[in-house]
Amino acid sequence: MEKKITSIADELRRSISSSPDSRPGARGEPGKPAPPLAKQVKDKKVIVAAGAILEAMSGFDCSANTHMLHPRLDSRTVKLLNSFKLASGIDMNRFIAFSIHYLFQQHPELKTYIKQSLENFEL
Template sequence: MEKKIISIADELRRSISMPSDGKPNNKSVNGNSVMPAGKQARDKKTIPTAGAILEAMSGFDCTGNTHMLHPRLDIRTVKLLNSFKLASGIDMNRFIAFSIHYLFQQHPELKTYIKQSLENFEL
């Protein structure tokens, strides 16, 4: 009998995509948003599963983005992001771009605050 050699990254990917009961997650997106936006998400109190977040993150299109940011992160965050890349195959840039997009989507009051601040800005 031949035994398969599984890397640690493959094991982590499998454990992230499966719920704790060991059964694969068979939920399909069906063209709907994986994570509800704004007030709707807070009203329903739905918390997306890790599999749903990973699916949304891997499907997040950031190919047309040309602006570069150089965020300053502490060493623990960088190590965590490196581990996340090994586990999921999603790089730091996509993770950060998705996270910022998701933050503004979930908290539209931030956009309102920015607009109001710019209206009241005097030179």
């Protein structure tokens, strides 16, 4: 039995490039029921969102960053990040830097909290 190994990135590229009509079961192929329309729409939204995040992440410039952090991650997270690097070519440092930048961008209340906490800090 021959099994073909494909990466997540290959599957993502293939699913993005293929239209909903070219997916198995979409045209009523025998033996394969068509997936429900709601699932097709949800899958397409997830793929589009993942593609946009991957583009933003790969375009994120962290070359001028000089400070180093040593985050403590559990083994499952490290394994997932290693798999992500193999699938997308985006290393852990870029992933973590982008994620932190995105977190602060999406939740400016965190910056406000930090500023207020430092103003109320007494030695």
